[in-house]
Amino acid sequence: ETQETLLEVNNIEVIYNHVILVLKGVSLSVPKGGITALLGGNGAGKTTTLKAISNLLRSERGEVTKGSISYRGDAIAELNPADLVKRGVIQVMEGRHCFEHLTVEENLLTGAYTRTDGRKAADDLEMVYNYFPRLKERRKSQAGYTSGGEQQMCAIGRALMSRPEMILLDEPSMGLAPQLVEQIFEIVKAINEQEGVTILLAEQNTNVALRYAHYGYILESGRIVMDGPADELRENPDVKEFYLGVS
Ligand code: ATP
Secondary structure, three states, X not given: OOOOEEEEEEEEEEEEOOOEEEEEEEEEEEEOOOEEEEEOOOOOOHHHXXXXXXXXXXXXXXXXXXXXXXXXXXEOOOOOHHHHHHHOEXXXXXXXXXXXXXXXXXXXXXXXXXXXXXXXXXXHHHHHHHHOHHHHHOOOOEHHHOOHHHHHHHHXXXXXXXXXXXXXXXXXXXXXXXXXXXXXXXXXXXHHHHHOOEEEEEEOOHHHHHHHOOEEEEEEOOEEEEEEEHHXXXXXXXXXXXXXXXX
């Protein structure tokens, strides 16, 4: 059985400030319906790769200088993030980015801005609360006063409100206690399985990511050094030694 490819990144190079070469020819493909993990240490280029895909590099003085990126076969390099959302691709940025002065529910509703019909947004809100009961409990709280875990949930929930086909999820484990990390990954897995949302996940936490992803790419200093099905990567001696801390 062949899986349809949604996203294809082909040999991209990214340069910051006209001189700093950060991605040195990165290629990856994301099949529809799966969880694909982009792994690697601090500064390997994971965030840069996601920002290249969603065309968010411009404001950081970064530029894709080589290669191509396509979604469902169409070049997407020139699309702005709002157009990309209309195509079904949404990014959840590292560090959560909720609107601190809005309530949790208001934050979620900002994610439904592509909707026109009010009833649909209400249905989507119920769908999000179904995955994140904690957000329902906190719906009237100002987002800035909720915990780190709740803010991460809020950011993912807001992305879900746009009914995406694919979520680019940057470092969901960042700054969270292990138990909470596990809880969030369980929910991401449920969203993937039950809503059919394709996930491209950037993670430093190789151990957790490889337990939930179907396929992984390992990035080191701007190059993909290894890729394979997640269960094979977990058994690979180099991955064990350098990324899982066992040998
Ligand atoms: P992290 O987990 O820390 O986010 P990462 O794998 O996502 O790491 P990137 O954030 O993509 O890595 O950074 C890759 C490299 O690019 C790093 O060396 C970083 O210092 C550099 N870099 C990132 N943003 C910029 C920028 N705006 N200008 C110059 N260099 C940058």
